[in-house]
Amino acid sequence: MRENQVGPNRRSFLRNAGLAGVGATALGALGVAPAQADTADTAGKSSGRWNPDGDSLQFTVAIMPDTQYLYWGSQNSINPEPQEASFRYVIENSGTPNNNIVFMAHLGDVTQDADVTSFQAVDKTFKILDKANVAYSVLAGNHDVSGDDTRGDTPYLDAMGPQRFKGQKSFVGSDASGYNTAHTFHAAGRDWLLLAMDWRTSAAGFAWANQVIKAHPKLPVILTCHEIVAPTYGDEVYPYESGDPENNAAITSYGQTVWDQLIKNNDQIFLTLNGHYWPSGRVTKKNTAGNDVHLHITNYQNRYMSGGGMLRLYHFDLERNTIDVETISPWILEKDPAKRNRLEVMESRLTTAVDRFSMPFDFEQRFSGFIPVKTRAARGANKVLLPGTLAYWRFDGNHAAPNSPVTTTQKVKDLSGNGNDLTLASVPGTIPGALTWSDDHHPDQPGHASLRFVGGKNPLHGAYLTTAAKAALNTEQFKKGYTIETFVKIPRDWDGGNNGNMPVLVRRGAAGDAGKHGKNTDPKEPVAQLMTTNNGRELQFNCYPLSQTYPTTNWSHGMPEDQWWHLAVVNDGHHTTAYIESAPVADNPSTDSVGIASLGLTWLLGGHEYGGAIDNVFHGWIGDVRIVNRALRPNEFMTQ
Missing domain, CATH: 3.60.21.10 (Metallo-dependent phosphatases)
Incomplete structure (x- = not known):
């Protein structure tokens, strides 16, 4: 029958x-619920009780x-x-x-x-x-x-x-x-x-x-x-x-x-x-x-x-x-x-x-058609300016309409009050619109806006932002630690050959000029650079500390395109840990790392310098950026 x-x-x-923030259960490399071991149950009839967890984000x-x-x-x-x-x-x-x-x-x-x-x-x-x-x-x-x-x-x-x-x-x-x-x-x-x-x-x-x-x-x-x-x-x-x-x-x-x-x-x-x-x-x-x-x-x-x-x-x-x-x-x-x-x-x-x-x-x-999505409201700068904040840049406020170009007459104010304002700089020959204001943002970002960079290295093109020559941040050495945070989104048209090793935040000044040498040292690279690397789109933070002549480097897993990511680099005065979405990455070196070397030169947002010349510009979106002179806990990050 x-x-x-x-x-x-x-x-x-x-x-x-x-x-939000409840931990996920690992379900296996293939994304399918893991099979349990085929072992005998010798308990006989159940003596258990019905007690499901109604709050867990994983249920069956x-x-x-x-x-x-x-x-x-x-x-x-x-x-x-x-x-x-x-x-x-x-x-x-x-x-x-x-x-x-x-x-x-x-x-x-x-x-x-x-x-x-x-x-x-x-x-x-x-x-x-x-x-x-x-x-x-x-x-x-x-x-x-x-x-x-x-x-x-x-x-x-x-x-x-x-x-x-x-x-x-x-x-x-x-x-x-x-x-x-x-x-x-x-x-x-x-x-x-x-x-x-x-x-x-x-x-x-x-x-x-x-x-x-x-x-x-x-x-x-x-x-x-x-x-x-x-x-x-x-x-x-x-x-x-x-x-x-x-x-x-x-x-x-x-x-x-x-x-x-x-x-x-x-x-x-x-x-x-x-x-x-x-x-x-x-x-x-x-x-x-x-x-x-x-x-x-x-x-x-x-x-x-x-x-x-x-x-x-x-x-x-x-x-x-x-x-x-x-x-x-x-x-x-x-x-x-x-x-x-x-x-x-x-x-x-x-x-x-x-x-x-x-x-x-x-x-x-x-x-969403019957449970309307309540987006998280923007938070004012006063909610983000923790003690020790040296610089805080965001891209909302009274700048310009979304999709309009960033101009040389516009400044991105440093909301920390320390005067580290950002202004426009461009690769010669770059057309207007290579850097625009955007209302796109990470869902947990304090400011509901970002900058859209259209840059690359083959051929070199694009626009970026820079601190002024006498900005206080330029000489900061971070001897007691630091936290650098930002939000990025990589577009679908990202290409490893044109956009690989693209810069998010860079401290200018060649490592060789700062007296750096030894293993893994490139004397022409900048003394500190937060960037996304070649085809894997990994986060990399390469830093020449005060404590030795060679760099320490943090590496992450790949970050898929067309998705916002919160990035953080935290140094406690001796060791540096990188985070993506508040989760520590795999390659966080145990090498002692105190401070960041400085030649008193400017910081670049979205621009990269090699041997004293710009050689790459970011491609994608960058949201709020905050630099603090101490180590923050993940529950103090801008996503919280």
Whole structure:
């Protein structure tokens, strides 16, 4: 009895939830939720308790599709053990760092025959969840009921109807029929809504569901239903593979009804999950608002032991803007690996492209239509001028309109009050517009503006800014430490050959003229330079300190283009640490480094000097810049 197959701006969102700055869980080099070791669980029945972390930015929704062959009471075939194992897994993995299961949804076909004896066994098994106060939902499939939700009383409704959920805090309510239910769960500091819809929903059922969504206008919605999409590939042999794992399903005739009546005009619905058909697959459709809706089918009833109570785990990560998906059989994973049979070895984890994958998902952008993004307000200079600030430059205020050129008559004032103002300088022959004012900025930047540099070295062109010849900053030696901070964005047209080793902030003066020599010394390079290096777009801070004749250099990982980054270099009087987005980079030398050598020459913002002559100009955006004469802690950075 098989089903018919068918033929061929993030951080402000987190801040609004009160969670900015919470640490992310490492999920592996490939960005997919890491597999746990296949070791036996000798604890037997769960003694754990349901205790998910509702504030963590990483959480999991567990999905259980068609378990029908485990409950075939009319054939005297009842085998609850696989489902019991999955329920234990759900309970024991609530609140754990790698899973944090906050909700479980069953996709229907709970039984094979809709027999009273089948549902008596189902009722007993689901009491495992009830006793642990697990938040979960169940819906009816075509093997549980017939007709639409106006069918009246059934063994399914008697066992799994809304009365079962009335003690749950997550239960919102049901429609008049009792076959359509609504649930909420708390995750990532906010509530989410899940609808569990009947096998065939009537007009009244759809009207109820639309009203539930309307009554919760700011909640993201997951829609579960037994049938919406079906696979467009596959045969009777597994494992299944697809040429296009991201587009291998199609909406069915009834699924089109669900789309038209419920999904397309409700922008809050971002993910739908259904069983019924196999093999698993997915497709993405645009709703009326022009946003993606991800429609997934997951079903393993045709696999070993009717799927063995398999779980599809949707790992939401709001810091990484990713949903990682994996498929496991807790029933098999509980067993001693040495005692598993051949099929159990094969079926413990499903790892084909349709069963284990990652979905990039910009939560802030996708939900912005019903959860408006509250951008962080600009902060005045007085909020940023910490004790010891020697220079602070920002590019908002009364300069000029965005996209207009920076001119020689305009000054960028040093808001620290120390007189280190910046003025325009250009490579000969550079056309106007090579340096412009911009309103683009890092979301956590105090000033909501930046400078857009269009520079390069092959051929040399561009404009930059410089301190005056007698600026106090020129002679500062930073003997007790320093912190240099700024914000940068590298454009998509950045080219390693033309823009590599481009300067962010440079202290003029050749190292050789400052008496520097020894290992890694280039006598023509400047005494201090903060820049992005060749093809990898890494942060590099190369500095000739007062304490020795050779430089110390901090190197970072690569910084992707078209994204704002906060950069910081902190010296505590002896050692220098570089940070990107308040995270220390890998290559921070332990070499003693006291102060910064000075020849009393100017500082350049966006310009680089070699052998006394300009040889490169920055290409991209530079935001606020602050220089402090002491080491700051990350919680004192301009992003805080």
